[in-house]
Amino acid sequence: MSTARTVLRLLTLLAADPDGLRADEIAQRLGKSTSTAYNLLDTLCREGFVVHGDGGAYRLTADASALVPSAPTTGRLPTSLEGILDELFERTHKRVYLAAAQSGNVVIPLARGRQGMPRIPGLGARIGENAHALALGKIALSLLDERGLERYLARGLRTFTPVTIVDPALLRDQLDEIRATDLAFDVEEFREDFCCLAAPVRNVRGQAVAALGVSMSARCFELERDAITNTLREVALRASAALGVPEAPAQVPAIPEDPAVLESRRWPDLTSAASAGQTDISIGEEVAS
Structure with a gap:
């Protein structure tokens, strides 16, 4: 259940940031190690939920974006x-x-x-x-x-x-x-x-x-x-x-x-x-x- 929650939080983070996030940024926001973030991202990439783009940023695929609602926000923190x-x-x-x-x-x-x-x-x-x-x-x-x-x-x-x-x-x-x-x-x-x-x-x-x-x-x-x-x-x-x-x-x-x-x-x-x-x-x- 803990891993499932982490994956859902990761997907929600990416849904809220269409420009994508680096693995180290995701690790910080999830409270996980960078290696854990890489492992999760690699799995999601293989399964077609996430793509690894230029500049090292990870983004949701179009199909995944249609399934994952972005979290309500009040704007990016300064x-x-x-x-x-x-x-x-x-x-x-x-x-x-x-x-x-x-x-x-x-x-x-x-x-x-x-x-x-x-x-x-x-x-x-x-x-x-x-x-x-x-x-x-x-x-x-x-x-x-x-x-x-x-x-x-x-x-x-x-x-x-x-x-x-x-x-x-x-x-x-x-x-x-x-x-x-x-x-x-x-x-x-x-x-x-x-x-x-x-x-x-x-x-x-x-x-x-x-x-x-x-x-x-x-x-x-x-x-x-x-x-x-x-x-x-x-x-x-x-x-x-x-x-x-x-x-x-x-x-x-x-x-x-x-x-x-x-x-x-x-x-x-x-x-x-x-x-x-x-x-x-x-x-x-x-x-x-």
Whole structure:
């Protein structure tokens, strides 16, 4: 099933990019090694789903394009943000993420990391009912208007670990602090021994259009929190500055402009397994590379 999901994600990536993608780009977006990407692409080429064109780019064949729907998007992420994420990874040596609002959900379209770096179990490409337990999700919650926040709270705050914030009043206090400081964190609230820091990226009008996140072990959070916080703030400011350049405008929608940003019911595969006594959310594999 894991291989099947990876193949479907690969086909969807190619469907969304008619100009084609290189194997290394596909590997990064899938969170797989380059050799794995080559193996999958070779198989798809032999089966007639993909062609290897000039410049090393892989594209869907005409027949495959008719079968594979392209994923809904709000436009290509600015190249400057991809470079910013690389900088954050190089400076922190931690797994890093870029999140944004897309099609009524908070999604993680880009991530960076090395093989062997611990991945957060259960973290998928979309953030929904777990927003209150994740730093990136808390950034999104802090940007919702009162009506949107009430809608999220009305569904109940699900428990993921013994320290998940499930008291709406406590969550509101933390969201107030996030608005004041432009910094969010979670300390083993989604998965034990995993902690995250996150900061919003703002455009030239001051609107939050994305968020940068860094995940680490609880031990690293204890020892390196201040240093990583400073780096995260610096890189977020650089990202905001990059989005202010007229010739490279951001095409990622501001999170506050989508009041239904955290309504998981729009995604039929975003299902809770709480009733079965499980903790994972069925939203696919993690996107980090």
